[in-house]
Amino acid sequence: MCDLTQKYNVPGPRYTSYPTVPYWDLDSFSGKQWKSSVLKTFQEDPKEGISIYIHLPFCENMCTFCGCHKRITKRHEVERPYINAVLKEWELYCDLLGTRPLIKELHLGGGTPTFFSPENLKILIEGILRSGKVAETYDFSFEGHPNNTTKAHLQTLYDVGFRKVSFGVQDYNLTVQRAINRIQPFENVKNVTEWAREIGYTSVGHDIIYGLPFQDCANVEETLIKTKAIKPDRIAFYSYAHVPWLKGNGQRGYKDSDLPSSVVKKAQYEMGKRMLTEFGYKDVGMDHFALPTDNLYKALVQGTLHRNFMGYTPYKTNLMIGLGASSISDSWYGFAQNVKNVEEYENLVSQGVIPIFRGHILNLEDQIVRKHILDIMCQFETTWTNEEEQEVDFSSILENLSELEADGLVETTSNSIKVTEKGRPFVRNISMAFDLKLHRKKPNTRIFSMTV
Ligand SMILES: C=Cc1c2[nH]c(c1C)Cc1[nH]c(c(CCC(=O)O)c1C)Cc1[nH]c(c(C)c1CCC(=O)O)Cc1[nH]c(c(C)c1C=C)C2
């Protein structure tokens, strides 16, 4: 296993989208095209419903491992103007759609959604729901910080329809916590998990990371043993993505040599996977484990699992609107990203402008490749048709896969591939074989994190 780990430990995308952001064709994108692609998808099937992602970018403290877009502040006066801007942006989209959309999925991410007071979160959600209708089956979720999530946060969001929450845990070891500037006692995680259950949340998730600075196998083991004691319904078991070159993400305070080697990292993953399986969790797909009772695992079994910018989700909608600074929207025919700076975001919205600054419209080849990458990520297999072969160079994809096949990670036929059990930890590498844009133009600077 070690040899394969070293062989396949290369920089690679996480495929929350295809094409990945660095490969968007910015020149042929315009706001006008974006709006018409949103409208086209919405009108194709208004009953399908839409997903909404809301980015809430503030945190009180900077965790130095974090790769998310956030702004560190203790000034809570920022809450109201930000929420007003998000509601205004939502109004701009509702005007474009011309009718109250059906909302199937709503996710609050960050940053730290629980930086905001329960009252302000209530204003936000009620404002969103006023211009939309909630679908019969719906999924509302948020990311909570165990250090500042209160019973009032959990109750308030429950009352407006939230049933799913995930908490950032990362690691329980104090040395690791000091290195990532995130002191977070087990008690805090236990409390918020228990409160969520008492209130009636049906899915509580914990995010755990391996590959953190100063973290060895024993730390991951200890973290998972503690986790077992409170048995969250879902566990995101992430590989630490070291991308200090991304502007403003704050990854600092430790040296590259403080990070576990790729061999240790792989051992942490293997051990974690073994332990989680013993504890009764199912491997759902890249990074995700769930109890068999959780709807993410049920979606995997039923073949309805989907992946978008929020990660894995049990529901697929073709239209996903991302609100807030830095959010990415997906209209199925295109992607668009909002400006990242909070002031610029608020200014543009107040002028009545949908605040996107870049995007990509998918051509036919992109659409076909995206479908197969999604199938690999969500179903671990995919099959293509003769018609698709007219548009996409599958022979070069098969060629890209030949080495992965020789290593026993995939099984291929002339028009299909299946990821083997041994190949599962390498889904990023397998997806890369389909990424024709990456093969045509290899990045000449560092962009992606390592795949292991
Ligand atoms: C809560 C924070 C977020 C996490 N993922 C996203 C957010 C807002 C969404 C997201 N993740 C990436 C992109 C860029 C689009 C793309 O390249 O497909 C978006 C919009 C990719 C990404 N995520 C992380 C990194 C370092 C990158 C870019 C480069 C790469 O692909 O390696 C780090 C990271 N962020 C989150 C997780 C769980 C994670 C690493 C495991 C959460």
Ligand SMILES: C[C@H]1O[C@@H](n2cnc3c(N)ncnc32)[C@H](O)[C@@H]1O
């Ligand atoms: C939303 C979740 O994203 C994860 N997360 C944030 N930044 C990184 C990173 N650089 N590497 C891996 N996981 C990360 C954390 O586990 C957080 O809780």
Ligand code: SF4
């Ligand atoms: S991990 Fe969460 S709390 Fe920490 S900086 Fe990132 S978004 Fe903020």
